[in-house]
Amino acid sequence: MAVAGIFAAARAAGRRLADERVVLAGAGAAGVGIARLFRAALEREGVAADALLGAIALVDSKGLVVGAEDEYRRDLAWSPELAAARGLCTGSPLLEVVRATKPTVLLGVSGVPGLFSEEIVRTMAAQVERPAVFPLSNPTSSSEARPSDLLAWSGGRALVATGSPFEPVEWDGRRVRIGQGNNAFVFPGVGLGVLVSEAREVTDGMFAAAADTLAAQLSGEDRETGSLFPRISELRGITAKVAEAVVRQAVSERVARNPPEDPAEAVATAMWDPVYPAIDVV
Amino acid sequence: MEAYRRKRGADGRERVEIRLRGPQLLNHPMYNRATAFARDERRSLGLEGLLPDVTSSMEQQVLRAYGNIVRKSEPLERFIGLAALQDRNEHLFYRVLGDHLEEFLPIVYTPTVGLACQQYSRIFRRARGLWITPEHKGRMSEVLTNNPYEDVRLIVVTDNERILGLGDQGAGGMGIPVGKLALYVAAAGIHPAQTLPVSLDVGTDNEQPAEGRPLHRLAPAAAARRGLRRRRRRVRARGQAALPEGALAVGGLQAVECLPAARALPQGAAVVQRRHPGHGRRGGGGDLRGRARRGPAAR
Numbered sequence: 001m002a003v004a005g006i007f008a009a010a011r012a013a014g015r016r017l018a019d020e021r022v023v024l025a026g027a028g029a030a031g032v033g034i035a036r037l038f039r040a041a042l043e044r045e046g047v048a049a050d051a052l053l054g055a056i057a058l059v060d061s062k063g064l065v066v067g068a069e070d071e072y073r074r075d076l077a078w079s080p081e082l083a084a085a086r087g088l089c090t091g092s093p094l095l096e097v098v099r100a101t102k103p104t105v106l107l108g109v110s111g112v113p114g115l116f117s118e119e120i121v122r123t124m125a126a127q128v129e130r131p132a133v134f135p136l137s138n139p140t141s142s143s144e145a146r147p148s149d150l151l152a153w154s155g156g157r158a159l160v161a162t163g164s165p166f167e168p169v170e171w172d173g174r175r176v177r178i179g180q181g182n183n184a185f186v187f188p189g190v191g192l193g194v195l196v197s198e199a200r201e202v203t204d205g206m207f208a209a210a211a212d213t214l215a216a217q218l219s220g221e222d223r224e225t226g227s228l229f230p231r232i233s234e235l236r237g238i239t240a241k242v243a244e245a246v247v248r249q250a251v252s253e254r255v256a257r258n259p260p261e262d263p264a265e266a267v268a269t270a271m272w273d274p275v276y277p278a279i280d281v282v
Numbered sequence: 283m284e285a286y287r288r289k290r291g292a293d294g295r296e297r298v299e300i301r302l303r304g305p306q307l308l309n310h311p312m313y314n315r316a317t318a319f320a321r322d323e324r325r326s327l328g329l330e331g332l333l334p335d336v337t338s339s340m341e342q343q344v345l346r347a348y349g350n351i352v353r354k355s356e357p358l359e360r361f362i363g364l365a366a367l368q369d370r371n372e373h374l375f376y377r378v379l380g381d382h383l384e385e386f387l388p389i390v391y392t393p394t395v396g397l398a399c400q401q402y403s404r405i406f407r408r409a410r411g412l413w414i415t416p417e418h419k420g421r422m423s424e425v426l427t428n429n430p431y432e433d434v435r436l437i438v439v440t441d442n443e444r445i446l447g448l449g450d451q452g453a454g455g456m457g458i459p460v461g462k463l464a465l466y467v468a469a470a471g472i473h474p475a476q477t478l479p480v481s482l483d484v485g486t487d488n489e490q491p492a493e494g495r496p497l498h499r500l501a502p503a504a505a506a507r508r509g510l511r512r513r514r515r516r517v518r519a520r521g522q523a524a525l526p527e528g529a530l531a532v533g534g535l536q537a538v539e540c541l542p543a544a545r546a547l548p549q550g551a552a553v554v555q556r557r558h559p560g561h562g563r564r565g566g567g568g569d570l571r572g573r574a575r576r577g578p579a580a581r
Binding site for chain 2: 140192
């Protein structure tokens, strides 16, 4: 879901995915999951070696993560050499990391309300034309920033997506709908795709296909107003598209035990509608 | 376990076999349709006199049910109202939810579901889901056969430990798999009778406020949890490949999502295996088998 937001932001800003630089605030399970999935997407774009490692900076409550001991994020942590080359070190605070790495995307899964301060956001906005800022922490009271502030501090240039629902923001005479990066856009479709294809496992590729499909579901109006996620009211139709992409991916990765001839039709047939069925009294 | 027997008629419409009669039928959320039972159906199902005389269309019911919910102003009250609807009439619940997703998703799912987990003992009305506790050791298959439906395809499991960043919610963590599955049904059209919410309930030392005795297992929490953690580390060490993405360590909710097939449950207690003999759209006849195993869970 967060990765779909990055895809959508790159499209909206007219940037190549390979040029995205991400600072990820909050290096817990959610942050590490997002980092891995995004890194897999960069690898598919041909990004490698130090450029790949440097494209994602993990920052936790103690600052920049360098040479982490804990196994689950060791491969994502920067090497001391890479950090030194950018004038950073273990524990560099978020503001310094933003200043040094000039991120295109600032993503928060920290649970720390207000973490994205005015200074941090203004610094970021001075470095890139369309800064993508995703305060994804839930609930609303834990959000790293308020969308109205993000638009104000960036002169309306920020591409904003949140984890909790927020009201639309009036900016410069237009109404910006704040896309909610709700994981509800992804997991039901992945589950349905797995059920329909009877996939043996759930691969990173299937999640990437889901993210890609979600990013492609934005309406023209969404793109114009800078919304990065569709409306929740469109969830069922989007889920069908996501499921279809997951089925196709499962088939192409040869993990589908039941590869359907027509994935779209198979998904449509599998979806139950809540209407009262006809009754057979037995 | 009950078979919820669905099939598709010659006209393409879904059909369901109903064996229940009278009050039992009205008390079953998967079959009940209250005033939408037609007169002839009321006669043949032993419902005459048990309902107000008028019959309603589903659309009329949706309007009434929606009105009942939005009359409440507090999100938690709306959660209670929607949960009660789900426990009365699942078809109507999913129709109301689907028609008003933007409005009700934040109720049945985050953020309100987090509050509901915290207040679980206080707002408890009717149990939903399957709680697996250390006492069930050795009797796991017996407990698993108590689940309400036999053709389960999708299980969402929580270990209750980190609910939406709110910490350990004990028995109240059940709110998360229930809410997530509601979303799978509303968004992806998985049939509700093919879903099963599961809580691996080892107890909690996090005491929630509740009038009377809270519903949480309290005493043996610490020791049981140490065991759970140990087993989880072992499962993890056995390779992420065995766990679905979004599982245990990876998922933001710390919920294990057991997508179809067999998946490792961390408890070291249960490996749920589905086998479907492969008849009818693989509907109607699949069975859910639980097996007790010792030691770390394996595929």
